[in-house]
Every structure is written in structure tokens, then in C-alpha cells.
Amino acid sequence: xxxxxxxxxxxxxxxxxxxxxxxxxxxxxxxxxxxxxxxxxxxxxxxxxxxxxxxxxxxxxxxxxxxxxxxxxxxxxxxxxxxxxxxxxxxxxxxxxxxxxxxxxxxxxxxxxxxxxxxxxxxxxxxxxxxxxxxxxxxxxxxxxxxxxxxxxxxxx
Numbered sequence: 001x002x003x004x005x006x007x008x009x010x011x012x013x014x015x016x017x018x019x020x021x022x023x024x025x026x027x028x029x030x031x032x033x034x035x036x037x038x039x040x041x042x043x044x045x046x047x048x049x050x051x052x053x054x055x056x057x058x059x060x061x062x063x064x065x066x067x068x069x070x071x072x073x074x075x076x077x078x079x080x081x082x083x084x085x086x087x088x089x090x091x092x093x094x095x096x097x098x099x100x101x102x103x104x105x106x107x108x109x110x111x112x113x114x115x116x117x118x119x120x121x122x123x124x125x126x127x128x129x130x131x132x133x134x135x136x137x138x139x140x141x142x143x144x145x146x147x148x149x150x151x152x153x154x155x156x157x
Contacts, residue, residue: 001029001030002029003025003028003029005023005025005038007028008023008025010022010023010040011023011024017045017046018045018047018048018049019041019042019045020039020040020041020045021039021040022038022039022040023038024037025037025038025107031112032112033111033112034109034110034111034112035108035109035110035111035133035135036107036108036109036110037107037108038105038106038107039096039104039106039107040103040104040105041065041103041104041105041106042098042103043098043099043100043101043102043103043104044098044099045098046095046096046097046098047095047096048095048096049095049122049123050070050093050094050095050120050121051094051095051118051119051120051121052087052088052090052091052092052094052119052121053086053088053110053116053117053118053119053134054088054089054116054118054119055088055111055115055116055117055133056088056110056111056112056116056133056134057085057087057088057110057111058085058086058092058094058108058109058110058111059083059085059086059109059110060078060082060083060084060086060096060106060107060108061082061106061107061109062078062079062080062081062082062083062104063105063106063107064080064103064104064105065080065100065102065103065104065105066078066080066100066101067096067098067099067100067104068099069094069096069097070095070096072090072091078096078104078106088113090119093119093121110133110134110135112133112135112136114129114130114131114133114136115128115131116128116129116133116134117129118134124147124148124149125145125146126145126146126148127143127144127146128142128143128144128145128146129142129143130142130143131143
């Protein structure tokens with residue numbers, strides 16, 4: 001299938017310093033195993049909280065603007081034409097930051113594997129996605145966010 005991004009509406013996100021907008025391109029063409037979204041991130045804002053996936057690899061391609069990607073090792077500059085991959089483990093931790101002076105416009109691509117556990121190290125939380133991966137359209141049989149320290153015994157006493 002084919003669609004032009006101009007045919008899609010933006011979804012707006014505004015949570016503190018995470019203010020951005022997104023068009024889910026792969027959803028619009030019913031892609032099953034590949035996710036792709038177009039993002040616009042205004043100056044001074046950040047994308048999703050710092051995280052990594054345990055089952056899905058992601059990649060970013062910068063279309064215009066400048067900014068940084070926060071990695072475990074610190075901030076790395078981004079400019080048009082940059083392509084960055086995020087492995088499906090701790091080494092793939094990332095958050096996109098617009099510390100530039102104009103809107104940062106980029107594509108974010110992902111494999112669409114499930115189940116997936118997404119780790120949020122800074123808030124000490126994790127998300128569980130079963131039945132549909134993060135960003136997926138299908139109904140999930142299990143989905144939730146939990147504190148890392150939440151622990152129960154295997155056997156009830």
C-alpha cells in the first residue's frame with residue numbers, strides 16, 4: 001500500500017518536557033512487521049522518556065533540524081542525514097532531544113515484535129506489551145507499566 005504523509009493528521013503529545021507530534025505512517029498502510037512514524041519535535045523539547053526495548057530494534061533518520069540523542073554514554077549530536085540504530089537491549093537506550101533552534105523532523109522505524117518489555121531506567125519502570133508491540137494497532141492480551149521494585153513471590157504462602 002501507499003500513502004502520502006500529507007494525507008495524515010498529526011497526533012499531538014504534551015507531557016511536561018515531552019512535547020511533540022507524530023504521524024504513524026506504517027499504521028496508515030497496515031504494515032504488519034515494520035513500524036515507521038514521522039515526528040516533529042519543537043526546540044527545547046524531548047520525545048518519549050529515555051527507554052530501551054527488549055524485543056524491538058529501532059532506528060532514527062533525521063530529515064531536518066538539529067538536536068541530540070541521549071544515550072547511556074551521554075548526548076550525541078544529530079543533523080540532517082544522520083541514521084542511528086537502537087539495539088533491542090540496554091545498549092539501545094535513547095531519548096531524542098531538540099536542543100537546536102528549529103523544529104527537529106525525523107523518521108523513527110521499528111521492528112514490530114511481541115511480546116516486548118520496554119525498560120525506563122530513569123523512572124525505574126518497565127512496560128509489558130503482549131498481543132501487539134509498542135506502537136501496534138491490535139488489541140493486547142496483556143499491557144501495563146510497573147515499578148522495577150514490584151516483586152511478588154512465585155508461590156503464594
